[in-house]
Amino acid sequence: MQSVKDMVVMITGASSGFGAETAKLLGAKGAKLVLGARREDRLKALCDEIGENAVYSVCDITKKEDALALAGRGLDSFGKINALVNNAGIAPNAALSKGTVEDWDQMIDVNIKGVLYAIHAVLHHMMERGSGTIVNISSVAALRVLPSAAVYSATKSAIRAISDGLRMETGGKIRVSCVYPGAFATEILDTITDPDVAAWLKKTGFNKIAGDPRQVAEAIVSVLEQNPELSLSDVVIRPTAQAF
């Protein structure tokens, strides 16, 4: 295992959930952090909590200039970016027949294009340095399509494909991991407003079995802590109680 002390890690979607927990864990281990999301008050509070090793940039990841500005903030502050945790994502799920076209657009923009823009923002720099780690956050929904989650699952399957392609294209230099979390208690559930999805969540007991997001953060940190010559390319993590 390698230490993450002084590793410069850029995290998208750092204002809550897995992103915020990963930032806290890495901060406690002495990593340097470049945090992006739209809610500035959350990012500021997180940076205050972590201390001088953390900087932020308000970032709508659907805009490639914002992704580039986030990476620029990291390069200006720390001179390099060693790792990207590509985590921002949304899940306003509903059956296709509900025709929530704007939510489809937003999911595609955040979950696919946002992931690509963040990769674009760091890849050239990492290739020039000859090393780097990119951890993309997919979902078990990429491995099995859940009810009313066709579009979300499609976006998370895209992340799987992007991760595999990136790994093959950059092999030998960039370490690429794809993490597939199951049910964890974060604010992502607040984005679900469809009554049928809410009923399905209740039926499956999602809230009861949902794990602590810190556990996913620990898995992400452990991917970064592997020795450079070792790549955990696919990591599926779900609560033991989760059957789906």
Ligand SMILES: NC(=O)c1ccc[n+]([C@@H]2O[C@H](COP(=O)([O-])OP(=O)(O)OC[C@H]3O[C@@H](n4cnc5c(N)ncnc54)[C@H](OP(=O)(O)O)[C@@H]3O)[C@@H](O)[C@H]2O)c1
């Ligand atoms: N929780 C689960 O059970 C679960 C399971 C599988 C996969 N995941 C995946 O895990 C990742 C993190 O989600 P989470 O569960 O931690 O949920 P969360 O607490 O809602 O966090 C989502 C993060 O994404 C950011 N975000 C959303 N839209 C954005 C945009 N346009 N630009 C920049 N940032 C944006 C949010 O920040 P702002 O609102 O401040 O911008 C927030 O920091 C997502 O990719 C999600 O799909 C979650």
